[in-house]
Amino acid sequence: MRKFGGRRFLPAVAGGTTILIFAAFAWTYFTDDSQDPWQAADQRASVGALVLTGIGLLVTVFTVRQSRRPAASEHRRLLDDAAAELAELVSRQWSHEARVRGLAQPAPLRVRWASTGREVAASAADVLGPGWTAGRPTRLKLHGDVTQVAATLRRLPARRLVVIGAPGSGKTSLAVLLVRELLAVREPGEPVPVLLSLSMWRPEEQGLDEWLVEQIGGAYPLLGSEEHFGADAVRRLLGSGRIIPVLDGLDEVARDQVPLAVTRLNNYLSEDRPMVVTCRAAEYQELIGQVGAVLARAAVVELEPVSHAEAAAYLPAGQGEPGRRRWDPVTRHLAEFPDSAVARAFSTPLMVHLARVVYREPDTSPSDLLAFTDRETLEAHLLQGYVPALYADHRTEGAAGQRRYPQVKAERWLAFLAAHLNRTRARELTWWHLVDAVPFGLGRQALAGVLLVGLLVQVLILRDNTEGWALPMTLGLSLVLGPLIGALMGLADGKPSRIRLRPRMFLNGFAVGSGFALCATPLILAVLLLYTPTVDGLISAVGAVAALCLAGGVLTGIIAFLVDGIGTPADVNRPAGSRTSLRQDRTVFLTTMAASIAVIELLVGQAAFTGAVRWMLLTQVSVVLGTVIAFTSGAGSAWLRFGYARAWLAVRGLAPWRVLDFLDDAHDRGILRRVGPAYQFRHARLQACLASRPAVADPVAVTVTAEQPLAAG
Numbered sequence: 001m002r003k004f005g006g007r008r009f010l011p012a013v014a015g016g017t018t019i020l021i022f023a024a025f026a027w028t029y030f031t032d033d034s035q036d037p038w039q040a041a042d043q044r045a046s047v048g049a050l051v052l053t054g055i056g057l058l059v060t061v062f063t064v065r066q067s068r069r070p071a072a073s074e075h076r077r078l079l080d081d082a083a084a085e086l087a088e089l090v091s092r093q094w095s096h097e098a099r100v101r102g103l104a105q106p107a108p109l110r111v112r113w114a115s116t117g118r119e120v121a122a123s124a125a126d127v128l129g130p131g132w133t134a135g136r137p138t139r140l141k142l143h144g145d146v147t148q149v150a151a152t153l154r155r156l157p158a159r160r161l162v163v164i165g166a167p168g169s170g171k172t173s174l175a176v177l178l179v180r181e182l183l184a185v186r187e188p189g190e191p192v193p194v195l196l197s198l199s200m201w202r203p204e205e206q207g208l209d210e211w212l213v214e215q216i217g218g219a220y221p222l223l224g225s226e227e228h229f230g231a232d233a234v235r236r237l238l239g240s241g242r243i244i245p246v247l248d249g250l251d252e253v254a255r256d257q258v259p260l261a262v263t264r265l266n267n268y269l270s271e272d273r274p275m276v277v278t279c280r281a282a283e284y285q286e287l288i289g290q291v292g293a294v295l296a297r298a299a300v301v302e303l304e305p306v307s308h309a310e311a312a313a314y315l316p317a318g319q320g321e322p323g324r325r326r327w328d329p330v331t332r333h334l335a336e337f338p339d340s341a342v343a344r345a346f347s348t349p350l351m352v353h354l355a356r357v358v359y360r361e362p363d364t365s366p367s368d369l370l371a372f373t374d375r376e377t378l379e380a381h382l383l384q385g386y387v388p389a390l391y392a393d394h395r396t397e398g399a400a401g402q403r404r405y406p407q408v409k410a411e412r413w414l415a416f417l418a419a420h421l422n423r424t425r426a427r428e429l430t431w432w433h434l435v436d437a438v439p440f441g442l443g444r445q446a447l448a449g450v451l452l453v454g455l456l457v458q459v460l461i462l463r464d465n466t467e468g469w470a471l472p473m474t475l476g477l478s479l480v481l482g483p484l485i486g487a488l489m490g491l492a493d494g495k496p497s498r499i500r501l502r503p504r505m506f507l508n509g510f511a512v513g514s515g516f517a518l519c520a521t522p523l524i525l526a527v528l529l530l531y532t533p534t535v536d537g538l539i540s541a542v543g544a545v546a547a548l549c550l551a552g553g554v555l556t557g558i559i560a561f562l563v564d565g566i567g568t569p570a571d572v573n574r575p576a577g578s579r580t581s582l583r584q585d586r587t588v589f590l591t592t593m594a595a596s597i598a599v600i601e602l603l604v605g606q607a608a609f610t611g612a613v614r615w616m617l618l619t620q621v622s623v624v625l626g627t628v629i630a631f632t633s634g635a636g637s638a639w640l641r642f643g644y645a646r647a648w649l650a651v652r653g654l655a656p657w658r659v660l661d662f663l664d665d666a667h668d669r670g671i672l673r674r675v676g677p678a679y680q681f682r683h684a685r686l687q688a689c690l691a692s693r694p695a696v697a698d699p700v701a702v703t704v705t706a707e708q709p710l711a712a713g
Contacts, residue, residue: 080188082229083242087192089220091183094195098176100670101682102353106317108177109349111170112304113163114143118281120288121162121300129157129297142301146174149301150181158297159191159244159274164281165303168350168685171278174303175248178276182244191274192237193244194219197675198277199252199427203260208268212238212245241273250279250287252427262291269296305347308334315356315366322362329367341375345382350683354382357670358389383689387411390669405662409653411693413662414671416654418681418690427687428678431582431660432496435641438648496581496638497588510557514549579660581677585639 098104121127124140142152153161165171179193186192194216201211217224217234224233237243253261269275277295281302288294312331316323334343345351359366372378391407420437421429649655656662663679666672671686672679681687 078230079236082223082233082237083192086220086223087183087186090192090194094176094179098180100668102670103173103176108146109306109314109352110145110310111306111349112145113301114304115140116164116300116302118285120285120294122294122297126297127299140299142299146177149174149178156299160298161276162295162298162300163278164284164300166281168348169303170349171303172248173349175246175278179246191242191244193246195246195248198247198249201253203257203264208264244274244276246276248278250277251283258287259291262287266293266296306349306352308338308343311346311352314352327366330369333370341372341378342369344375345378351379351382354386358382358385383686386686387414387671390671413655415690415693418687421687422691427680430678431642432638435645438645496585510553512556514553582639589639
């Protein structure tokens with residue numbers, strides 16, 4: 001049976017209600033025994049008119065909302081508009097990232113790839129599908145370089161590709177170039193590539209569809225505009241195959257969740273949708289053997305080592321004749337000694353790029369590399385020299401738009417952050433997780449609460465009091481309330497929040513408060529009836545119970561609203577989320593504090609004393625209690641924790657006070673890369689190298705070492 005649509009259902013209800021009300025008025029008029037039935041009917045008509053007005057307003061609001069929704073015929077056009085907007089946003093984002101990562105100038109290192117010989121791919125017949133007519137294929141033979149992978153993907157019927165390679169072989173760079181090339185040749189109606197890092201996916205907690213919708217919707221919030229693109233634009237784009245997820249770093253998913261990740265990837269592909277995945281070769285072979293299933297209809301290509309000719313052409317590129325002469329001993333060495341330590345080290349794009357950066361300045365001598373006879377020692381030398389080369393004084397002074405950071409301090413700060421990520425077995429760093437890098441146990445939380453209460457009481461209430469009880473009162477309140485407040489501050493989840501008023505929190509609190517007050521009903525009735533065992537006493541008892549329930553419900557509801565009804569968890573997946581979510585979280589805290597002060601002022605003011613001095617005391621008490629509520633509500637807890645963390649790090653000499661500016665600067669220099677709201681080191685090997693380096697710290701700083709270095713990726 002066909003269901004009523006909203007456009008037909010509400011008007012029908014409104015019309016039926018009108019008829020029923022009219023019939024009711026007619027019946028009451030003809031059956032009314034009063035002296036003036038017209039007056040009685042008029043009163044009823046006034047009430048009925050009010051009811052009809054409310055129904056009319058509901059119908060009007062619903063009709064207006066329905067009129068804003070696109071008709072079915074417009075859905076395809078809106079989807080085309082959403083895809084075009086997404087393509088523009090992705091192109092702008094990764095063009096900037098390509099420049100930051102050195103992939104735009106000079107021309108990218110032409111790393112070659114070919115179909116892998118490992119038994120990790122679907123058969124050629126499965127990859128090509130039933131439309132393949134040139135006989136039954138036995139093996140798929142694909143090959144090319146990084147500038148041709150986009151064209152190859154477009155020729156695959158299912159548009160599914162897995163790129164594997166050794167650590168440092170250029171998988172992420174290939175993914176960036178693939179996205180840019182696909183967008184450069186994209187025709188209207190073709191899918192849009194979106195590059196995402198799988199290191200942020202937890203398969204046990206989220207399916208791939210939900211994770212993709214969350215990540216893409218958070219990274220490109222403009223797509224959430226229902227007015228421009230209709231409802232659930234991201235979900236509809238994914239469901240119709242209008243997005244190619246380019247998922248970088250399958251090996252970076254938590255090791256115990258990788259088999260589940262492969263299963264979820266195959267579930268996603270069961271609906272005939274495109275995808276690109278990158279992974280380290282050895283890990284991919286291991287997990288496919290463990291799972292016993294390959295990615296459906298996906299071709300698998302493996303990155304090849306950098307050729308000596310490509311490395312020799314890339315190293316001096318863009319440096320003119322002087323640069324060519326400086327690099328000439330190295331390029332000749334690569335051709336003459338293909339098995340040397342230098343030649344073997346330069347077989348990966350990572351080391352070629354590091355060498356180019358470390359020896360890019362005219363006063364450096366690349367021929368020093370020829371003195372190394374061991375590959376591992378040479379690679380360690382390049383990793384250790386990368387950050388100093390980017391923070392050399394003559395570069396920081398002349399870099400337009402860059403802040404000046406002393407080389408020694410920058411190395412110390414980066415070493416501390418790298419060691420922190422290693423200890424937590426993580427690759428991503430966000431501002432709200434910076435507190436995890438500093439001590440913040442129960443003892444420090446209790447001490448912070450004691451200091452907070454003591455400071456507020458002494459400064460706002462007792463600052464002009466010279467009586468002997470002032471100091472004991474301050475100490476007493478601090479020791480009683482301080483640890484409790486510190487514990488409540490520590491219970492907050494520490495995630496950023498944003499302003500969102502939720503009145504239902506008041507209703508929840510009202511229900512809880514009234515329920516607790518109702519528990520006292522037997523005692524109140526017993527006491528009142530004991531002293532006044534009359535009907536009036538019973539009425540008074542019932543009235544007292546009702547008043548108590550109302551007062552308890554209102555007070556509890558107000559507190560619940562102040563604690564949990566002003567802010568809500570923010571979307572932490574936006575690319576500009578670092579600063580945006582920080583400002584939003586701070587706004588939630590300040591709003592909660594201001595609202596708490598105002599409410600307490602109004603509530604206590606009803607029973608306040610007269611006189612300016614008393615009102616001043618009331619205001620001071622309201623400020624203290626409002627601030628305490630704001631600190632313990634969890635509102636702005638991420639901002640407060642971040643403030644504590646950066647103050648602690650700045651005092652210890654392990655990070656600058658403006659730590660976000662420093663992270664942005666490190667990203668612009670190419671040391672960090674940005675994935676959504678998080679920062680990552682350019683490569684896991686760079687992170688491990690920095691983490692293993694003792695920090696060159698001030699006397700107040702600590703020595704930083706790596707406890708659990710990450711595997712190179």
